[in-house]
Amino acid sequence: MNRYTILIYTENFIGILNRITIIFTRRGINIDALTASESRLEGIHKITMEVSVTEQQMVHLAGQIEKIVDVIKAYYFRDDEVVYQEIALYKVPTESLDPGLEKVIRQFNAHIIAAEKEFVVVEFTGHKQDTQALLEILKPFNLLEFSRSGRVAIAKPKFSVQEYLNNQTYNH
Amino acid sequence: MIRGADIVVKSLIEEHAEFIFGYPGGAIMPVYDALYDYSDRIKHVLTRHEQGAIHAAQGYARVSGKVGVVLATSGPGATNLITGLADAQIDSTPLVCITGQVAAHLLGTDAFQETDVVGLSMPGTKWNIQVRRVEDIAPAIAKAFLIARSGRPGPVLVDITKNAQVEFGEYNYVPCLGVRSYRPYVKIDQDAVKQAAALIDSAKQPYLLFGQGVVLAHAEAELKAFLDKTGIPAACTLLGSGALSEEHPTYVGKLGMHGNYAPNLLTNQCDVLIAVGMRFDDRVTGDLKRYAKQAQVIHLELDPSEINKNVTCAVAIQGDCKDSLADLTAAVKVSSHDEWMARFRELEQQEKEAVVINDLHGTHGGLHMGEVIHLINQYKEDDAILVTDVGQHQMIAWRYFDYKQSRTQVTSGGLGTMGFALPAALGAQLHDYSKQVICVVGDGGIQMTIQELGTIMQTKAPVKVVLLNNNYLGMVRQWQQLFFDKRYSFTELENPDFIKIAEAYKIKASKVTEREDLQAAVAEMLLHDGPYFLEVVVEKEDNVFPMIATGCSVEEVRLS
Ligand SMILES: Cc1ncc(C[n+]2csc(CCOP(=O)(O)OP(=O)(O)O)c2C)c(N)n1
Numbered sequence: 118m119n120r121y122t123i124l125i126y127t128e129n130f131i132g133i134l135n136r137i138t139i140i141f142t143r144r145g146i147n148i149d150a151l152t153a154s155e156s157r158l159e160g161i162h163k164i165t166m167e168v169s170v171t172e173q174q175m176v177h178l179a180g181q182i183e184k185i186v187d188v189i190k191a192y193y194f195r196d197d198e199v200v201y202q203e204i205a206l207y208k209v210p211t212e213s214l215d216p217g218l219e220k221v222i223r224q225f226n227a228h229i230i231a232a233e234k235e236f237v238v239v240e241f242t243g244h245k246q247d248t249q250a251l252l253e254i255l256k257p258f259n260l261l262e263f264s265r266s267g268r269v270a271i272a273k274p275k276f277s278v279q280e281y282l283n284n285q286t287y288n289h
Numbered sequence: 290m291i292r293g294a295d296i297v298v299k300s301l302i303e304e305h306a307e308f309i310f311g312y313p314g315g316a317i318m319p320v321y322d323a324l325y326d327y328s329d330r331i332k333h334v335l336t337r338h339e340q341g342a343i344h345a346a347q348g349y350a351r352v353s354g355k356v357g358v359v360l361a362t363s364g365p366g367a368t369n370l371i372t373g374l375a376d377a378q379i380d381s382t383p384l385v386c387i388t389g390q391v392a393a394h395l396l397g398t399d400a401f402q403e404t405d406v407v408g409l410s411m412p413g414t415k416w417n418i419q420v421r422r423v424e425d426i427a428p429a430i431a432k433a434f435l436i437a438r439s440g441r442p443g444p445v446l447v448d449i450t451k452n453a454q455v456e457f458g459e460y461n462y463v464p465c466l467g468v469r470s471y472r473p474y475v476k477i478d479q480d481a482v483k484q485a486a487a488l489i490d491s492a493k494q495p496y497l498l499f500g501q502g503v504v505l506a507h508a509e510a511e512l513k514a515f516l517d518k519t520g521i522p523a524a525c526t527l528l529g530s531g532a533l534s535e536e537h538p539t540y541v542g543k544l545g546m547h548g549n550y551a552p553n554l555l556t557n558q559c560d561v562l563i564a565v566g567m568r569f570d571d572r573v574t575g576d577l578k579r580y581a582k583q584a585q586v587i588h589l590e591l592d593p594s595e596i597n598k599n600v601t602c603a604v605a606i607q608g609d610c611k612d613s614l615a616d617l618t619a620a621v622k623v624s625s626h627d628e629w630m631a632r633f634r635e636l637e638q639q640e641k642e643a644v645v646i647n648d649l650h651g652t653h654g655g656l657h658m659g660e661v662i663h664l665i666n667q668y669k670e671d672d673a674i675l676v677t678d679v680g681q682h683q684m685i686a687w688r689y690f691d692y693k694q695s696r697t698q699v700t701s702g703g704l705g706t707m708g709f710a711l712p713a714a715l716g717a718q719l720h721d722y723s724k725q726v727i728c729v730v731g732d733g734g735i736q737m738t739i740q741e742l743g744t745i746m747q748t749k750a751p752v753k754v755v756l757l758n759n760n761y762l763g764m765v766r767q768w769q770q771l772f773f774d775k776r777y778s779f780t781e782l783e784n785p786d787f788i789k790i791a792e793a794y795k796i797k798a799s800k801v802t803e804r805e806d807l808q809a810a811v812a813e814m815l816l817h818d819g820p821y822f823l824e825v826v827v828e829k830e831d832n833v834f835p836m837i838a839t840g841c842s843v844e845e846v847r848l849s
Contacts, residue, residue, distance in 0.1 A: 127470065128469065128470050131419070132407060132408075132411065132417075135408070135411060136411055139411060139412050143412065176597070177594070177598060180593055180594030180596075180598070181594050183593070183594070184592070184593075184594045186415065186416040186436055186468065186470065186471045187416075187470050187471075188470060189469070189470040282469065285472050
């Protein structure tokens with residue numbers, strides 16, 4: 118099993134995410150994390166997925182994903198081929214804010230991005246093990262809520278969806 | 290400005306739809322109302338169940354090579370299409386299904402007959418869409434036809450809300466020529482062709498397997514030209530049958546669980562295996578771990594996700610096999626493989642003695658299914674179309690029917706849908722009334738869609754229905770006999786008087802129980818002008834052999 122980041126470029130079409138996830142459901146493969154948003158290219162969406170599968174499974178999955186009519190292209194990368202981050206938010210009671218906690222926040226290079234009367238929200242960006250480490254530290258401070266995003270990733274190998282689109286003829 | 294419902298019908302006419310198979314209901318009534326005005330330009334066939342409509346459209350699509358069109362209402366009408374969608378998806382049959390949907394403002398409220406048809410049909414369609422505004426109808430239908438018929442064909446569903454059907458909009462039909470994210474056509478990689486040609490030229494025992502891809506690509510002539518030049522033995526899958534005439538000198542038979550002895554056994558002895566438009570279904574390969582391990586595999590395949598999916602190949606040529614076969618034929622040397630071919634013929638003889646003679650020329654005991662097919666061969670026309678249901682009769686009819694032309698084979702291959710044959714035969718017949726359409730069906734399967742005899746009655750489609758009645762769910766009973774200690778758990782059927790049923794539908798019918806009456810009955814059926822229902826009571830506990838049991842290797846194919 119390897120960990121893969123899949124970057125899927127799609128048309129902005131209702132139901133596309135559903136069609137993609139069905140492929141995983143049907144094969145009993147878990148999607149560890151998922152993010153979706155518009156891409157750099159107008160009208161094209163980018164879905165980033167994190168999965169643990171064998172190489173053979175990965176090739177097969179990519180083939181099935183690309184078969185979906187509204188998918189433009191699916192690229193997949195091993196961890197060493199992507200630069201990626203995950204954002205984590207931590208809700209901590211205001212009364213827990215003491216010098217000890219502030220030191221931790223500074224050490225981690227995290228930020229307080231909201232301060233309400235009852236709680237503060239700490240933001241921290243990093244790989245999962247980093248955001249997890251901060252989580253463990255904050256738990257004893259009566260952590261109220263925790264939220265972590267899926268991966269936001271950029272691939273190291275060069276590729277261009279625009280070029281791909283330009284190079285393909287879709288008419289007979 | 291015209292109504293959305295009129296746009297639906299005009300769009301279908303624009304796409305040269307000749308037939309619509311369907312069933313009305315509240316949410317699709319505006320379209321039905323519109324159809325009334327265009328009945329001189331597009332024919333609607335009212336089936337007796339939506340499943341019948343979609344299977345009929347499949348039968349029509351398979352023999353005509355055109356897109357089958359289906360119309361159904363929301364909710365139960367649409368859900369009745371699901372089996373056919375799944376069937377068409379796995380067998381790559383081009384369909385455009387249009388379903389009515391509740392008005393857009395009611396969506397998501399559990400309104401009367403509201404079902405999430407788009408969600409339900411997603412895994413069973415190549416593409417689907419919900420249309421909620423009148424201006425989106427024509428573009429959606431245009432895109433649907435392009436997607437259904439191009440690349441690897443498949444079923445597409447367009448769900449149209451009722452408000453969109455009754456609203457007025459501009460009509461300006463623009464055929465869809467391409468979709469940015471969809472690349473159905475591929476240029477053939479000439480390096481791959483060269484590599485493949487080199488492998489083929491150096492092979493001592495090359496072997497070619499062909500599937501429905503050849504039919505879908507209209508590559509029958511290219512396949513024949515390749516085989517004529519190379520002399521390579523060629524075997525077909527269930528859905529590939531007919532793509533090459535069985536009289537072709539290098540045709541060696543059929544692959545798979547109930548295919549022929551030699552084509553299965555020798556798969557594990559060839560040195561180069563050329564797979565054309567087939568996807569290495571498990572019914573063809575048996576145990577994959579012991580499938581053609583000695584061979585270098587060359588795969589000619591349009592769908593890239595099928596390449597290296599089940600079998601790893603040495604060379605893959607992605608693209609339409611009409612193109613790749615032509616290129617490959619040009620690149621290979623002329624050759625012949627007489628000794629290797631002789632091995633096939635030798636094993637063919639063994640199969641003949643062990644199985645075929647008894648299957649086709651029974652002398653005592655109950656009638657065999659094979660005898661019926663054997664007689665049909667003697668009286669049928671060369672371009673007769675065989676439509677089969679699912680079970681023992683399907684495998685027997687496939688094994689013994691004499692395929693001479695392409696698009697004469699219609700069956701539910703990938704899904705194995707009982708109830709498929711009767712409506713599919715109707716659809717095949719409607720495409721061309723002048724052709725013989727022979728529907729071979731079991732006593733189990735016919736009762737799943739027997740109501741379509743009503744559609745045959747109403748359309749007067751001259752389908753010849755051959756019911757092979759063994760009073761069992763035969764194929765399941767065979768497995769129970771072989772693998773479950775003859776524990777015939779719920780496979781024996783108490784059957785109705787089928788002849789009375791056929792006659793109630795005003796279809797001429799006869800029943801044969803004795804061997805000496807069979808020939809005359811088959812002849813009478815095939816000469817009869819109009820639909821005919823022939824019931825043949827066959828041996829209750831006959832089995833289909835050869836057989837590769839589940840989990841076994843192709844070389845473990847057994848003759849008894
Ligand atoms: C809709 C559906 N249900 C169940 C099955 C499983 N099945 C496969 S073959 C078969 C028996 C078919 O019996 P019959 O139609 O009498 O044909 P025979 O095998 O006797 O020729 C069954 C139940 C199926 N293929 N399709």
